[in-house]
Structures are given as C-alpha cells and as structure tokens.
Amino acid sequence: MTIAIYPGSFDPITNGHLDIAARAAKLFEKLIIGVYEAPNKHPLFTAEERVELVRQSIADLPNVAAESYRELTVDFARRVNAQAIVRGLRMSADFEREFDMAMMNKRLYPELELVCLMASMEYQFLSSTLLKEAASLGGNISDLVPEHVATALRKRVHGKM
Numbered sequence: 132m133t134i135a136i137y138p139g140s141f142d143p144i145t146n147g148h149l150d151i152a153a154r155a156a157k158l159f160e161k162l163i164i165g166v167y168e169a170p171n172k173h174p175l176f177t178a179e180e181r182v183e184l185v186r187q188s189i190a191d192l193p194n195v196a197a198e199s200y201r202e203l204t205v206d207f208a209r210r211v212n213a214q215a216i217v218r219g220l221r222m223s224a225d226f227e228r229e230f231d232m233a234m235m236n237k238r239l240y241p242e243l244e245l246v247c248l249m250a251s252m253e254y255q256f257l258s259s260t261l262l263k264e265a266a267s268l269g270g271n272i273s274d275l276v277p278e279h280v281a282t283a284l285r286k287r288v289h290g291k292m
C-alpha cells in the first residue's frame with residue numbers, strides 16, 4: 132500500500148492545506164495528515180483541537196486520516212510505514228526552507244521520498260499566520276477556510292481579546 136504523510140502545524144487548517152491534501156490523496160492509497168504538536172511555536176489551537184478541525188475538514192476524503200505527533204517527522208513517517216512526505220510549495224518563501232528540511236530528512240531517513248505539490252494560484256498567499264492576523268482584526272476569512280474552522284477561529288481570537 133502506498134502511504135504518505137502530510138506534516139505541518141495546521142494552526143488551523145486552511146483551504147490551501149486542503150487543496151494539497153485532496154490532490155495528494157489521488158496519488159497515494161493512504162494519506163495521513165500529521166499535526167505536529169509544535170509546542171515551541173505556541174499554537175493558537177491545541178494539538179487535539181487542530182486534529183479535530185482537520186478531521187472535520189477531510190470527512191469527504193475517504194483515504195485521508197489525521198493524527199498528531201511530537202517526534203521527528205521522519206520518525207512519525209517510519210511509525211506509520213509511510214514511503215513519502217507531501218509538502219505544499221508556495222511561490223514566496225517555501226522553497227529554501229523546504230530544501231533545507233529535505234536535506235536533513237534525507238540524511239535521517241534516506242528511503243523516504245519528498246513529494247512537493249505547487250500551491251494552487253488562489254492559495255499562493257494564504258498562510259495560517261496571516262489568516263490568524265486577519266481574523267483577530269475582524270477580517271472576513273470565510274472563503275479561506277471551511278466554515279467550522281472560521282467559527283472556531285472567530286471564537287478563539289475574540290475570546291482572547
């Protein structure tokens with residue numbers, strides 16, 4: 132069975148992430164969205180909340196699952212028997228960072244392949260960070276995330292203000 136992981140912080144998941152997940156789901160028999168707990172990044176949502184938001188977003192993708200992890204990404208890949216890592220590349224700043232991480236991951240787990248999918252045009256400038264900033268300032272984010280994510284985000288940022 133071809134298995135890939137799609138790792139990230141997903142704080143929270145956006146339509147850009149979902150676009151990559153849906154496209155990758157056509158290439159692999161199973162895709163596991165790995166929600167990195169990322170405690171050092173002080174995420175807005177807990178790992179459990181992020182996984183739940185991802186799960187609700189992928190309800191219509193039968194071969195896609197989600198779980199959180201806290202170990203090295205390559206060790207997570209080994210644990211779930213994945214042969215590939217999927218990442219999304221936006222035009223702006225992603226390439227150099229991905230390249231560095233890919234070189235390190237290759238050293239740590241040479242058999243694991245990296246598959247980068249180009250972000251679709253409409254999501255090139257969408258990031259979870261910008262999304263949170265826009266939401267906290269009352270911006271309309273409803274066409275950038277699924278409805279349940281928009282609701283959770285509004286609740287969280289306004290609860291904090």
Ligand code: ADP
Binds near residue numbers: 249
């Ligand atoms: P990380 O903390 O690893 O950057 P993210 O949750 O921000 O995790 O992103 C996970 C993956 O999704 C990364 O490969 C990132 O480049 C990609 N990604 C993020 N936003 C988009 C988007 N708008 N379109 C396509 N890919 C994206």
